[in-house]
Amino acid sequence: MQVSILGGGGFLGRKLAARLARDGAIGGRPVTALHLFDLHPPPVPDAAPFPVRALAGDLLDPAALAAAMPPGTGVVFHLAAVVSAAAEADFDLGMRVNLDGTRAVLDRCRALVATGEAPPRVVFTSSVASFSGGQDGVIPADGRQLPANSYGVQKAMGELLLGDASRRGFLDAVCLRLPTVLVRPGRPNRAASSFVSAILREPLLDLPATLPVPEDFALWLCSPRRAMDWLLHAAALDSASLGLDRGVNPPGLTARVSDMLGALERVAGPAARARVQPAPDPAVAAIVSGWPAAFDPARALSLGFAPQEPLEEILRAFVADDLDATRAERAADRPPAG
Amino acid sequence: MQVSILGGGGFLGRKLAARLARDGAIGGRPVTALHLFDLHPPPVPDAAPFPVRALAGDLLDPAALAAAMPPGTGVVFHLAAVVSAAAEADFDLGMRVNLDGTRAVLDRCRALVATGEAPPRVVFTSSVASFSGGQDGVIPADGRQLPANSYGVQKAMGELLLGDASRRGFLDAVCLRLPTVLVRPGRPNRAASSFVSAILREPLLDLPATLPVPEDFALWLCSPRRAMDWLLHAAALDSASLGLDRGVNPPGLTARVSDMLGALERVAGPAARARVQPAPDPAVAAIVSGWPAAFDPARALSLGFAPQEPLEEILRAFVADDLDATRAERAADRPPAG
Numbered sequence: 001m002q003v004s005i006l007g008g009g010g011f012l013g014r015k016l017a018a019r020l021a022r023d024g025a026i027g028g029r030p031v032t033a034l035h036l037f038d039l040h041p042p043p044v045p046d047a048a049p050f051p052v053r054a055l056a057g058d059l060l061d062p063a064a065l066a067a068a069m070p071p072g073t074g075v076v077f078h079l080a081a082v083v084s085a086a087a088e089a090d091f092d093l094g095m096r097v098n099l100d101g102t103r104a105v106l107d108r109c110r111a112l113v114a115t116g117e118a119p120p121r122v123v124f125t126s127s128v129a130s131f132s133g134g135q136d137g138v139i140p141a142d143g144r145q146l147p148a149n150s151y152g153v154q155k156a157m158g159e160l161l162l163g164d165a166s167r168r169g170f171l172d173a174v175c176l177r178l179p180t181v182l183v184r185p186g187r188p189n190r191a192a193s194s195f196v197s198a199i200l201r202e203p204l205l206d207l208p209a210t211l212p213v214p215e216d217f218a219l220w221l222c223s224p225r226r227a228m229d230w231l232l233h234a235a236a237l238d239s240a241s242l243g244l245d246r247g248v249n250p251p252g253l254t255a256r257v258s259d260m261l262g263a264l265e266r267v268a269g270p271a272a273r274a275r276v277q278p279a280p281d282p283a284v285a286a287i288v289s290g291w292p293a294a295f296d297p298a299r300a301l302s303l304g305f306a307p308q309e310p311l312e313e314i315l316r317a318f319v320a321d322d323l324d325a326t327r328a329e330r331a332a333d334r335p336p337a338g
Numbered sequence: 339m340q341v342s343i344l345g346g347g348g349f350l351g352r353k354l355a356a357r358l359a360r361d362g363a364i365g366g367r368p369v370t371a372l373h374l375f376d377l378h379p380p381p382v383p384d385a386a387p388f389p390v391r392a393l394a395g396d397l398l399d400p401a402a403l404a405a406a407m408p409p410g411t412g413v414v415f416h417l418a419a420v421v422s423a424a425a426e427a428d429f430d431l432g433m434r435v436n437l438d439g440t441r442a443v444l445d446r447c448r449a450l451v452a453t454g455e456a457p458p459r460v461v462f463t464s465s466v467a468s469f470s471g472g473q474d475g476v477i478p479a480d481g482r483q484l485p486a487n488s489y490g491v492q493k494a495m496g497e498l499l500l501g502d503a504s505r506r507g508f509l510d511a512v513c514l515r516l517p518t519v520l521v522r523p524g525r526p527n528r529a530a531s532s533f534v535s536a537i538l539r540e541p542l543l544d545l546p547a548t549l550p551v552p553e554d555f556a557l558w559l560c561s562p563r564r565a566m567d568w569l570l571h572a573a574a575l576d577s578a579s580l581g582l583d584r585g586v587n588p589p590g591l592t593a594r595v596s597d598m599l600g601a602l603e604r605v606a607g608p609a610a611r612a613r614v615q616p617a618p619d620p621a622v623a624a625i626v627s628g629w630p631a632a633f634d635p636a637r638a639l640s641l642g643f644a645p646q647e648p649l650e651e652i653l654r655a656f657v658a659d660d661l662d663a664t665r666a667e668r669a670a671d672r673p674p675a676g
Contacts, residue, residue: 091506132582142482142484143482144480144481144482144483145482145498146480146501146582146583147498147502148505148582150502150506153498153499153501153502156498157495157498157499160483160485160491160494160495160498161491161495163484163491164485164488164491167486168429168488244470244484244486245484
């Protein structure tokens, strides 16, 4: 089975490529080739037991996308996106990548199906940002997506489109509305949720961090490890069990910022926690305050998605998986300007 | 205030133009010009107290759309669509008109706003087909749109897009999810719901009609008169009362086919009812059986949308408004081929 990762150069894409290289298979089916695609050639994971191609191109370039999803493609992880704050800052860019890009993936799958291939499984990363409702209440499995940000709107539109394409047999989608993923390595990015990782990662690097929301602010969270488990489970799932509803709210974790800082203190001591200082940011708060902090996980659990591990385990996983590499990257970086 | 009707040549567009010509105003604000736009030049209503332009063009032709929505446009009725069975038969055509067309309307509004104009009110006709759930249950005002047909998917995507565009100030949308409108004049069209009007209209013309679904099949209905009332109310509504949720389920009427045939018998006698013969059609049933037959009207009523009049009044309105014209059109037609 050939596998494509669109957005293969991003945080989740690189983790996923490494995981596939380690596992060699998805749901018991061997991976025979891995095609990594991004705007720049993605890094190739070490010691993969199958050939790996690193391709650079634009999702909206049909020839480039066809190269990234060649004949024989069985699973496509469509992770390519413009993140929340960037899509809010630039409406056209968000529409282009988040909506038109998804439509391009549909078109490519349809072209493969037209040649007699089975509809490829498309695992699409949607987001908690496709909901509103904020801090109150628990979103049911069939909760309405009424997003209060352009990124969430574009993700919800992509889900509708991929659901229809699945019904029509152009592809076979599973749309995972990922919680906020923490702890992200690297530097802060333009996701409005970037602070969620920063307030844990930066203190673990002995660096200060700022908190743009109050400590009692609650979030719906998952770890990179669990996100990988979910992506792979979604890739192998029998989609007949989903019926018309291709959207899944995987079983994340509700935690307040104070819970996260408490876990930081237990893992790294009070000095680490003391590195986080409040710095209210109304622009960030305006986006993230609409995101729900709790979902009913029953459907996802019944579909076999693994529940989220607790906060301290998430922090220890970051220390084990990413801290040294993050520290090395920072050391190699030139100091940030300004 | 200048007004545009996109899809001005269709059934609802022509009724709306005639109503505007009669009223001369929307919500007390005089109409100063009316721009009718469709693939072919729409008919111009009689005796309008303002200039009326009939324009032909493609929604996706920016120059044509700019002519149909000139500077000074205050209200746009966006009724242009590929109907349900046609969008199911031709995915690309449905996407082009129903999604890309709506995006073109957004782009044009945004261009007007960029010149300093107020965001135009866009009244978008969405549909009961954007929901699933079928015969069971009552859809709440914030019910989830999980459509089981491409037309409904494209309408739901259009709603998301116009909602986001409203939040961003590119336009000011109200999305009306119209029930099945009956009694439609003219001939059957490619809407899967075409039979709903046919089983009343054809017998009133002394013609036979076929019923593709069982008599106990229930539908969510409205009359053309009430649809006009709702479109005009939506055009004048204070959108602040809608909050983030620009979608409205107007207060239609739940009726079984047997209720409709009973009303037909009361209005036109048993011979009329006897002209309707069962002819089960699985393709039509597959589409319409997913559409909900009942909605909670409380929010729409609180927003000032008028409740639907009863079935017999709908039939009598068709006889008063449209029967003679429909009969004359049929008489002028050549006999259908085949």
